Amino acid sequence: MNTTSNQKAPAWLVLLAFATVFIVWGSTYFFIGMAVHGFPPMLLGAVRFLTAGAIMLIWSKIKGEKLWIKKDVINAGISGFFVLFMSVGIVIWVEQKLPSALVAIMVSVNPIWFVILDKPNWRTNLKNKFTVWGLLIGFTGVLLLFGESLFKSLSGNVDKSVLGGLALLLCGPIAWSGGSLYSKKHSSSNFSTRLSTAWQMLIAGLFFIPAAMAHHEFSSFHLNTVPLQSWLAIAYLIVFGSIAAFTAYVWLLQVRPATQVSLHSYINPVIAVLLGVSFADESISGLQVFGLIVILFSVLLINLPKYKLSFRLPMFICNPQVNKV
Numbered sequence: 001m002n003t004t005s006n007q008k009a010p011a012w013l014v015l016l017a018f019a020t021v022f023i024v025w026g027s028t029y030f031f032i033g034m035a036v037h038g039f040p041p042m043l044l045g046a047v048r049f050l051t052a053g054a055i056m057l058i059w060s061k062i063k064g065e066k067l068w069i070k071k072d073v074i075n076a077g078i079s080g081f082f083v084l085f086m087s088v089g090i091v092i093w094v095e096q097k098l099p100s101a102l103v104a105i106m107v108s109v110n111p112i113w114f115v116i117l118d119k120p121n122w123r124t125n126l127k128n129k130f131t132v133w134g135l136l137i138g139f140t141g142v143l144l145l146f147g148e149s150l151f152k153s154l155s156g157n158v159d160k161s162v163l164g165g166l167a168l169l170l171c172g173p174i175a176w177s178g179g180s181l182y183s184k185k186h187s188s189s190n191f192s193t194r195l196s197t198a199w200q201m202l203i204a205g206l207f208f209i210p211a212a213m214a215h216h217e218f219s220s221f222h223l224n225t226v227p228l229q230s231w232l233a234i235a236y237l238i239v240f241g242s243i244a245a246f247t248a249y250v251w252l253l254q255v256r257p258a259t260q261v262s263l264h265s266y267i268n269p270v271i272a273v274l275l276g277v278s279f280a281d282e283s284i285s286g287l288q289v290f291g292l293i294v295i296l297f298s299v300l301l302i303n304l305p306k307y308k309l310s311f312r313l314p315m316f317i318c319n320p321q322v323n324k325v
Contacts, residue, residue: 009255017248021264024245026271029100031233031241032092033280038230040217041092046208048234049084052242053201060195073199075186080200082179084246085207090172094165099282104272105292106145106169110265111299112138113177125302134301141294142170148287180261184253193251200250201242263303266296 035044061067095103112135115125125131146166187196212218252261269292276282 014252014255017252018263020245020248021252021261022267023271024240025249025264026104026268027275028237028241028245029091029095029104029268029272030275030280031236033095033100033276035230035233035237036092036095038226039234040212040215040221041096042089042208042212042215043217043221044234045085045089045092046205046212048205048237048242049201049208050205052238052246053198053203053205055238056194056198056243056247057202060192060198063192063194065192065195066190067195069188069190072188072191072196073203075182075188076191076196076199077203079179079183079186080202080204081207082175082182084179084200084204085211086175087172087179088204089208089211090168090175094169097159097161098165098169099276099284100280101269101273101276101282101284102145102288103169104269104276105284105288105295106142106166107173107176108265108269108292108295108299109138109142110173110177111263111302112295113173114181115302117174117178117181128305130301130304134298134304136298137301138295138298141291141298144294145288145291146170148285148291180253183250187254193247193254197243197247197250201246265299269296 032044039047057067091103091107115121115131115135118125183196183200191199249261249264273284273289273292277284
């Protein structure tokens with residue numbers, strides 16, 4: 001099957017795409033926390049992804065693309081369900097109770113699940129001692145974060161809904177990594193990155209509607225109660241978080257190995273923590289910081305064998321066929 005992964009990508013465009021994913025997605029945790037104070041969580045997801053998806057679908061039509069190819073729409077919908085509805089939906093939901101910095105730290109385990117779910121490469125990945133140690137250390141970091149909240153919950157120092165949010169967050173990275181790998185495997189030359197992203201967003205947005213109805217969000221929502229900062233936050237999430245960053249992410253999955261693309265998990269939580277602490281008056285414990293360091297170190301170990309080959313700068317940037325997995 002011919003995909004965009006068979007095309008050489010300009011170095012400047014690869015750098016711009018990585019910078020967009022690294023910086024913008026790191027900030028989305030902060031802006032989700034801001035937006036969810038004015039919008040119910042599932043309605044927020046519906047508005048965000050339906051709007052962004054419709055804009056990109058119109059853009060694709062203007063560019064003269066064929067919008068409907070059943071097989072490709074179905075594939076995009078499956079990926080959108082797991083990556084956007086399941087994974088991002090969980091993030092939106094738990095940020096009602098959890099600080100954005102802690103959410104970003106918990107989500108930083110994405111690369112671990114990339115390795116676990118990438119079954120075709122198990123023989124290569126799991127025979128390496130660095131990868132195995134990385135997986136074990138990574139889950140130790142998660143247990144540190146979860147264990148701290150569990151201990152506080154048992155002692156009555158933290159709301160049990162916080163513990164439930166952390167438990168739910170364990171599922172988000174699984175959905176994200178699985179949907180991303182599915183998208184990479186089922187990409188098609190019939191659809192541009194723009195059009196594939198549009199359908200992923202639209203279909204994910206449609207899933208958010210019955211979820212919002214199930215939680216009676218439409219009946220309790222009133223436009224005149226939404227503060228200006230929530231409107232600005234959702235505008236940022238639509239334009240930058242969804243259209244710009246997600247387009248860059250899907251495109252990078254086609255021209256770079258999934259392991260390299262997953263590097264955003266190093267940068268995103270750091271930016272999220274800095275924004276949350278600096279501008280949202282969030283506080284994180286020393287154990288939470290240590291947990292983040294442990295998780296990021298585990299990700300480094302997991303990907304170390306590939307980094308040795310892939311991160312020779314000229315090859316990493318300029319040759320998308322190097323070390324293809």
